[in-house]
C-alpha cells in the first residue's frame with residue numbers, strides 16, 4: 572500500500588507541481604482534509620483535475636490547539652480509515668495545502684500509518700514563499716536568519732528575544748492573536764511589518780504595515796512578517 576502526501580501549493584492551481592499533478596491524474600483515491608465546511612486543498616486540485624471519477628474521502632481535522640489527548644483517538648480513527656481504503660485501492664493521495672513538511676495536519680496521522688503504509692511526501696510551494704513573493708520581500712540574504720513561529724503560541728518576551736537573533740520573523744496563524752501581536756509589536760525596536768491574506772488566491776490582500784489591516788481582513792489563511800530594519804534599508 573502506498574500513500575502519496577502531496578503539497579498542492581498555497582492557492583493558485585498553477586503553483587501545484589507537475590509531479591503532484593501527474594500523481595493526482597494517476598490515483599483513483601484522494602484523501603481531502605477539511606476543518607468542517609472548507610475543502611480548500613480539494614478546491615485547488617479540482618481546478619486542474621477532474622476528480623468526479625475518483626473516490627474522494629473527506630477527513631475531518633478539528634481546528635483546535637493540539638497536544639490534547641482527546642484528539643489522539645481521532646487521529647487513530649482517521650488513520651484506520653486511510654488504511655481501510657488503501658487496502659482496496661492499493662495507492663492513494665493525501666492532499667495538503669502548501670508543503671506537506673510544513674505545519675501539515677498529515678503529521679498527526681503519520682505515526683499511525685508509517686509501519687503499515689509506504690508514505691511518499693511530494694513537496695509543494697509553501698505559503699511562506701507565496702506570501703514573501705506577494706509583498707515582494709526577501710526573507711533572508713547572506714548571513715540573515717529567519718524564525719518561523721506559530722503566532723498563537725508566542726509571548727511578548729519571546730518575540731523580543733527572537734528579534735535580537737533573527738532579522739525576519741514569520742508569524743503563522745496570526746488572526747486569533749491580533750491584538751496581542753499589535754501590542755507586542757508596539758514595544759519592539761525598529762521593525763517593518765507586513766500582512767498577507769490568502770496569498771495567490773484571487774482574493775489575495777497585501778498590507779505593507781500591520782496598522783492598516785482592517786479587522787474584516789483577519790483570516791485563518793494569513794501570515795504576518797516582521798522584519799528588523801537595517802541602518803540603511805535595502806529590503
Ligand SMILES: C[S@@+](CC[C@H](N)C(=O)[O-])C[C@H]1O[C@@H](n2cnc3c(N)ncnc32)[C@H](O)[C@@H]1O
Nearest residue numbers: 669670673674697698743744769770791792793
Ligand atoms: C496548517 S498551516 C499549513 C501550512 C502549509 N502546509 C504551507 O506549507 O503553507 C496553515 C497556516 O498556513 C498559512 N497559510 C496557508 N495558506 C496561506 C495562504 N495562501 N496565504 C497566507 N497564509 C497561508 C496561514 O498562516 C495558515 O494559518
